[in-house]
Amino acid sequence: MTALAPPAALRSGLGYWWHSYRMMLRWEITSLRLVLPVTVMVQVLTGAGFVLALGLFFGRVPPRAALFVSTGVVVLTLTTIGLVLGPQLIAQQKAEQTYDFLWSLPVPRTTAAFAWLTTNLVLGLPGMLVALGVAQLRYDLDLHVSPAIVPAVLLTLLTGTMIGYALAHALGNPMLIAAITQLFIFVILGFSPINFPADQLPDWLAALHRWLPLAPMADTVRAGLTVGVVEDVTRSYLVLGAWAAASVGATAAILRRRG
């Protein structure tokens, strides 16, 4: 019989953090195993579908519009996972009462957040790449991919994921979380200057979007894929950076919270 030795000392330090991160990542990926292929497929199909639907709808698409929509779809695929799928999974854990068990696991809580962020990257990247590839084939886009796409994608993913994560953990009622994610989809798809320029929105909404994270996400990602389309990317980085810092801060506070 194996000796059952209760823990002698508390674990701590970088080794403990790294081990816990790897284990939580394994937990996340295994938890999603049954839905992972479908989720990635849905991301790929909605991204590519969005790009192709534009051509079906308008027939001849002006190059600038094609460029806007195709680069905007990247932001759509990156944000919907963090802002919609993530909160829905947490809502499900709360509804099924499995949340307490996961929350009682002996890992630094930041490792759970980082594992979820990594999972989002795995879920989001294929959809993003396929959407861009399809757009390039269909519209012969004038893409200029620069290294700036890497920080833009990471910052967009980080901010979207952490806002969704903090919100879902903060709200107790799973129904409320589900309702808010519906609102997110509505706002992201219909009323955000992601797939179209902000000047097509009413002035007040355009002004509001200057301070919300969605337009800066689209600007920074677009600036990493094109030349001469985005004017003031520095401001977008500053606003998005502030949202990233705030969402990480909110997540850190929620992770420490006890009822």
Next chain:
Amino acid sequence: MDGYDWSLRVRDLVKVFNQKVRANDGITLTVEPGEVYGLLGPNGAGKSTLVKQVIGLLAPDAGTIALGPHDLVADPDAARQLCSYLPQAQMPIASFRAREAIDITGMIRGGDSESVARRRDELIEALDIGEWHNTLGARLSGGVRRLVGFAMVTVCPGRVVVLDEPTNDVDPLRRRLLWQEVRRLGDAGVAVLLVTHNVMEAERAVDRLAVIDRGRLLAEGTPSSLKAEDRGRLRLQVMLAPRAETPELPPFVQHHTRVGHNLLTVIAEAEAAHAIGWAQELIGLGLAEEYALGATTLEDVYIRLTGDVEAGGGTVP
């Protein structure tokens, strides 16, 4: 030995929700290493609230929780590392193979892969769930999933293992296997905190127990010490006829409660003959179908203390 007191020490614990509901109202208890300690009480008694403070999910409004040299209220990270928790709800392992779920939690709890694998195999054998070791959680029956959850929590146990209704959905044979494993945890020096409202099961499984209601500890002791007050008394259980009203009770009935068609009464030993006569009379009148007379059980103590009839599964002697 490291010289620390590894008993779980809960002192004057108070937890208030919404500034008015006193879910825990000054609870003090100690669970020694190696002890299986039962926490009994009806729904809403404050058991889960107490447990969630021990494992660091809730912060108390007053009072202390200590384990070894650690203050678990100030250091919830230590609480999570030192306590393992099997919640009442099912584990989120739909897409995990049984074996895999046990392995990952073992390694999350700090075990190395080799000793986790060894202990996992032992648990799978001890709980007799080998035929499902490679089955996805989604395809497991509730009882087997429960046993896998137990193995996940105890593959690398903490100093304290909290089990909330561990035998829910588990078949009678495997329940016995599970209780044996709980005993082994105790033998290894783990303090086991068992939350349940199945009084009959608790009576056999625990070393000591506390009865909690409305956030307060009503009684604490070994099962026999709690039953001591009922010495000299018997329980008369009358199975009433369907749709029968509760009959008028003779003066020798000291306590009574009704659970469905079951009328549970406590009487003095000296009144046994009268009691049998009364029960036979009820049957003769068609008001009852059968009766049983026996020694008082922990359930009678529980009912006397809490006035509660909810003793899931434990009403048949």
